[in-house]
Amino acid sequence: MSKGWIKALFVIAGIYDVLLGGGMLIGSSQIAHLASISLPDPGYVEFPALLVALFGIMFLNIAANPSAHRTMIVYGMGLKAAYSGVVFWHYLTGSVAMLWIPLAWADFTFMVLFFFAWRALAPKG
Numbered sequence: 651m652s653k654g655w656i657k658a659l660f661v662i663a664g665i666y667d668v669l670l671g672g673g674m675l676i677g678s679s680q681i682a683h684l685a686s687i688s689l690p691d692p693g694y695v696e697f698p699a700l701l702v703a704l705f706g707i708m709f710l711n712i713a714a715n716p717s718a719h720r721t722m723i724v725y726g727m728g729l730k731a732a733y734s735g736v737v738f739w740h741y742l743t744g745s746v747a748m749l750w751i752p753l754a755w756a757d758f759t760f761m762v763l764f765f766f767a768w769r770a771l772a773p774k775g
Contacts, residue, residue: 656716656767664709671703685749723768730761
């Protein structure tokens with residue numbers, strides 16, 4: 651079975667996270683204004699935005715050779731589980747802006763797909 655879908659998945663995830671991280675880095679105050687939410691001090695937004703962009707670069711590296719970088723997929727699953735878990739928890743407790751919900755669903759979906767990619771790349775035998 652072809653594993654081309656795995657490369658495509660990580661290219662999409664990489665572009666998504668680089669754009670998301672870059673967008674939050676450059677336009678967080680405008681996004682917050684449009685969503686009618688307040689943000690903490692800029693450093694509390696800029697640092698996670700840069701981390702998301704760095705993970706995006708990691709996903710693009712995984713896409714280049716998924717089998718060789720299989721162990722890094724676990725870190726991507728961790729990132730996606732952490733973000734979606736935190737957002738969904740705060741959604742359940744009624745304390746999260748709706749802006750973050752679609753992003754949490756996207757990350758949850760990526761996490762599940764990353765798991766299947768990780769399994770598909772497991773050594774046989």
